[in-house]
Amino acid sequence: MNCPHCKNPMIILELGDVETDYCTVCEGIWLDAGELELLIEDSTAKTELLSSFQLIQHIKEKNIKCPICNTKMEKIYVGKEDKVIIDECKHGHGIWFDKGEILKVIKMGSVNQQNDIINLLTEMYENKIYPTNKEEG
Template identity: 45%
Template sequence: MKCPNCRKEMVILELDKVEIDHCLLCGGIWLDEGELELLLEGTLERDKLLASFKINKKADEKKRKCPVCGKKMYKVLCGMEKKVLIDSCPKNHGLWFDRGELDQLLEMGGIENKSKIYSFLKDLFGKKVLK
């Protein structure tokens, strides 16, 4: 699959049972439909966080195309107090996270610092990204 941001071929990383497409060039992450839910399983704020997703038609961030179907993706604002703007395929193929956005989202979901996913992302991006 090609990165929707820089068009480079992404690498597939496997984490538990979730396959993550990751672009080594820009650090972005693509999650297929349902994978975010899997990553957030068992976290405290999971339902609240998933319910917070709202399409933002006025976002002026550059529109990206879904790496699966090529349709222009929606900008989706998610989060409670803090917000992150991610990209979502209008046909629900999946979600795109720019570098650092997935970490922030998982943090909002109340993911444990000690969890596998969290330390995985930390290793991947280094400490700079995670505040």
Template identity: 35%
Template structure:
């Protein structure tokens, strides 16, 4: 699969059966819908309910960032914001293939996630520790 930003071939990084497509050139990461569900469950922050459905149906965010093509279906992805303080602008395939996060965006999201160091056995804990390892933003 090719990176929607720089067009390099992405590598698959795998950890505890969670697989992500990672671009070594620009450090962006692609979440397939399945991995995304896990991440979103992990992100049930106070006062927010995130789901793939409400990301896909949320209004397009105003942004000057260039639109990117979905690496799965090739159609233009839409810009949406998730999280808060600060909201993180990401790219989402409107047809539900998944989400793209630039490297800095992954770091911003992870800093918003609740601490769950002892819950590495659950899927949410696994994906957080996985992202932490891949992006080295925690500890």
């Protein structure tokens, strides 16, 4: 699959048991439908996070296209106070996170801020330690 942002072929990045698609150029991450739910352990925090999704009607941020159906994706606010803007396919194929956004969103949905997935993403985005499994995906 190619990066919806810069068209670079993405690699598989394993986050726990979930295989995500990661772009080594812009450092964004694509999650297929349902994968975000799998990445968040705490069920109360997960429900709260998912119910905070709010469609943005007018925004200047550039629209990108779903890498599966090539339709313009919708901009969605996630979170209550510290909002993150993500791109979601309106046909339900998945979600695109620009660099670092997935870490913020998973932290919002986690009571435990020290799990393996958060640690891995923190290493990538804050400490610049990149995953080594560079197969194309």
